[in-house]
Amino acid sequence: MEESPKFHPIGVVHSPYKCLSEAPYQGSGGDVSEIEIFSEYDRGLKDVEGFSHLIVLYWFHQSKGYSNLVNTPWDTVPHGVFATRSPRRPNPIGFSVVELLERKENLLYVKGLDAIEKTPVLDIKPYILRDVKEGICLGWLKGKGHQR
Numbered sequence: 054m055e056e057s058p059k060f061h062p063i064g065v066v067h068s069p070y071k072c073l074s075e076a077p078y079q080g081s082g083g084d085v086s087e088i089e090i091f092s093e094y095d096r097g098l099k100d101v102e103g104f105s106h107l108i109v110l111y112w113f114h115q116s117k118g119y120s121n122l123v124n125t126p127w128d129t130v131p132h133g134v135f136a137t138r139s140p141r142r143p144n145p146i147g148f149s150v151v152e153l154l155e156r157k158e159n160l161l162y163v164k165g166l167d168a169i170e171k172t173p174v175l176d177i178k179p180y181i182l183r184d185v186k187e188g189i190c191l192g193w194l195k196g197k198g199h200q201r
Contacts (some may be wrong), residue, residue: 055176062173064090064159070169073140073164077167082093085154088174093161102156103119106180109166112173113145133195147172150180 067087069078088109090098101107119141123133134142151163161177 059155060112060173060175062091062175063094063114064088064174066166066172067166067169068162068166068170068172070167073169076169083164086151086163086166086168086176088163089150089175090159090161090174092159098156098159098161101161101177101179102153104153104179104181107151107153107161107163108148108178108180108184109168110173110176110178111147111149111168112175113140113142113147114171114173115169115182116140116145118142127194130193134186136192138149146175151182170198175176 054155065088067089068076069084092171119134121134123137123139123141124131125137125139132182142145147168149166149168151165153161153163155162
């Protein structure tokens with residue numbers, strides 16, 4: 054049997070949201086969070102300040118268990134976990150596209166991050182024009198306020 058993947062956080066979130074109930078859905082709040090990149094990875098931030106937006110991948114460290122069917126804030130009908138962005142997943146990996154406001158050495162100040170205090174950061178990637186797709190179908194979310 055193949056070995057399970059091992060993740061090594063590259064940093065940690067310092068957030069105005071101290072618990073799950075405070076975090077806005079999908080980073081809809083306008084609050085600023087700080088991402089601290091650990092010293093062994095800080096050279097990897099070279100040139101990141103040239104991007105206006107970043108993709109942040111993180112571990113939902115307080116997520117407990119999961120269900121294959123979940124209820125969401127936008128619908129009364131249960132949906133498959135893989136058709137939602139629920140933090141309660143088999144592998145509780147989260148992501149946000151955030152606005153990069155400023156970089157100060159190993160600290161990134163961002164807006165649009167829904168992660169709570171001390172969330173482990175797994176990776177950061179630049180958000181680029183190629184990431185914007187045309188002809189997107191919103192599935193069961195259509196008509197529920199998720200249009201651009």
